[in-house]
Amino acid sequence: MKIGVYVCHCGGNISEIVDVEKVAKYVDNQDDVVFAKHYSHMCSEDGQQMIINDVKEHNLDRVLVSACSPLFHGETFKNVAKQAGLNPYLIEMVNIREQCAWVHYDDLEKATEKATNLTEMGIDRIRNNNPLEEIKMDIGKSVLVIGAGIAGIQAALDLGDAGYQVHLVEKDASIGGKMAQLSRTFPTNDCAACILSPKMADVTTNKNITLHTYSEITKVDGNLGNFKVSLTHHPAFVDSESCVSCGLCAEACPVSVDDEFEWKISKRKAIYIPMDFAVPNRYLIDVENCLNQKARRKSGKTNVCRLCEKVCPQNCIDFENKPEYLELDIDAIIVTTGHDVFDAGRKPEYGYGKYENVLIAPEMERIIVKKSEGAEVRDIGKKIAFIQCVGSRDEQIGNEYCSRVCCMYATKLSQLIMHSAQVAGADKDIYVFYTDMRTFGKGYEEYYKSTQKMGVKFIRGRPSEIFKNPGSEKVNLRVEDTLNRQIIESEFDTVVLSVGLELSAGSKKIADILKIPKSTDGFLQEAHPKFRPVDTQKDGIFIAGTAQGPKDIPDSVAQASATAARVMRLLNQGSITMDPRKAFVHPELCDGCGECVSSCPYDTISMNADNIAVVDQNRCKGCGMCLSSCHSDALDLNMFTNFQLFSEVKAALKDKRESDKRIIVFADSICTYKLSDSVGNAKNKYSVDTRIIRVPSSSRVTPKLILQSFALGADAVFLGDCEKKSTPFLGSIDAVEKNIKLVKKNLEIVGISPDRVEFFQFVTVMLTKFPMLLNKMETIAKNKGTIPHEKRIKISNSLQEWLFPKNKEI
């Protein structure tokens, strides 16, 4: 093996603190090192060219650049390797700038010692690097959009227009979603149906969109670029090609049931069209209520009723219609499965379902639409109250969040009621009882003001209960006017509950099928709340609309277009490159125990025909969490192998003197390592006894590795990672916490203070917290003194038995 080492001056940044010549001279004598040079700027043209020439001339097969952070110049040197004809995974960087020169600027001698040691660690690590090939996979342009509300429609249209093949799946008989049920939309008062229906029609005319209504996703396998989706089309019993929506069938149908689209304020037949502007515009038979279908289920009779069939001029009714099962090959998925409204029955003090006069807002929407269409609807009376935050901002029912739309829709509804009364010359007295008015969107505050102008009264106070006085037709409401500090008790003809939003039942089902996580508020979780707001933690799966969290129409549409753009960004390349730093199995070490199979949160590990574990390279995220489950070190992680990390720790302790303390710090790449760079930039100094070892995720650090570190001579071990909510690796933080507990327990057995191991979840702005915690570890190490040799021996002899106790019996 031939290793070339380059120590960089960084134009003085490093060399003014660290004696780079001494470092180079020292490591020059290491095994396998052909030469160690030092140079002013390794990243400059000249520096890069020097490496390229040396590789060619000396046939170097490993290159180590001891300079700045790999997060800063890692890619630069990877490219240098490529130009030199060296596998890019055979060049590595050691960070003696951020982690040494900049944080130990007041102790030149110690800084030089540490830089030497860090470089040695790098040598011991790179010696065991394997050349890796980047995995390339071809990828198509077919996208599944689940849920055809406004968000799904928007995403499908954007993608269809851009030439992508879209399968738009909707569980209901028509697309349109919740928006189709609204009266008008704030803050413009556009009629919802009027602006939505042209978009719905566009879906049918777009030749790149295949629409699957009345359909359900039953199974999804695979990953980005090769999802296999199973789909069921439910039978509608009416042929959508030939149905002309004449409606004669419905006229003939003797069955009348509550119309769910109308929130049950009116009736429909057993053969019906979901709404006037349904897409596809065809009738369908409701199997639950159709007399013929009922008889068929009960007694097998097929000749009951069939009145609709007799009158249909197009002959499109087919009672024998069967479900169809489809399999789709999909490259990326967008989930827009939306919300359900809060079930007001869960707040019994408001009497919904008990008192006729208490409505929920969606019912009010339909009453307004129906009335404007001239239909006979219930009289809502003169004095009307709205109660805000029903099912939102309420720990009693478990929803802490604000639903973001109810302040505005209550304002809108009160405006619409006021307006139509004024037109009719009638009088209305409307009160909105709110906790806080949240009218934050564009044009919203102005809309709120215009409603106040119309005479709607807004009262700050959350009603506590609704009841009926004996003999009264009206309902009585009790509330504190918190601005007046007085209790109001007053009767109303109608009370409208402004119900909040919750994740829909359909969304929950899809989340389970796709195995995408939910956040604590119950909605689907985005990969990063700021920078990846429509991605999920699963590659190739995106979310938009109210399934991600409560939001209004403009935001849903914006998010939907964002998912379309994210999908195009991915699929447009025609192929994807995957990071080859993934878990793998040493088959000769695997004894087939199968313990690892359940350890991967991405369902990546399985046992093959020979009962040897295999890792699906397409799915593995490279977190390394699974490694802790293997008792025989058969599971391993490329670039961060057991042997590499062990060697690195060993090297980190090899120059340790009797009087020295040493703290091994395992830093995850995403948060902690980045943070340590910023700490370096800020020149916030910390203990020189620290050795930072980079890992993909701290869940890669097995209990065994931590105990081995102690056995090898570490005085303390510190692990850092992202906060649970921002790590991209599922389950990793819980896993680390479990590992740490286990280690602490075992340290106690030999009488070593468990305080010597610590784990912390960082956010990358904790520039003072990081040094503080490392210094604290140093103090602990100092106070607790040296760990006696026999205790270290005891750890090294017992760790296998501690960590895998049942192994004894095998």
Add this chain to the structure above:
Amino acid sequence: MLKTIRLEDENTQFLKKVESISGEIITVCDQCGVCSGSCPFTDDMDITPANMMRKVQLGQSDVLETETIWICASCLRCMARCPRGLDLSKVAEALRQINLRTAINHIKVEDISPEEAKRLPAIAYVGAFRKLTG
């Protein structure tokens, strides 16, 4: 007459004190007023229960002089409905405690005449000394 509220250190100290005695995090009160609407005794109170919470949030120690804190019967209707999960009865109790701990005796044993002493049942002493002496 309107009085200006001064937001001084001592106001925060008062809030901290009530929080520590009651064990409730009073700053999370949203001032929604659900408690007041739920309370069966507001007609007899001088300030609403939510107003009591507000005064504590701002450290207005004149809340100690209100009737409300004595009228609260700890029926817990407010707690059952508070959307922020607060227990106002504990806050009222804390405020009563602050009053009681000032060691001012509102009844003095020596003021009770022997005739009265004879007529009063033992429980009356217990109740009176419990609520009215420091």
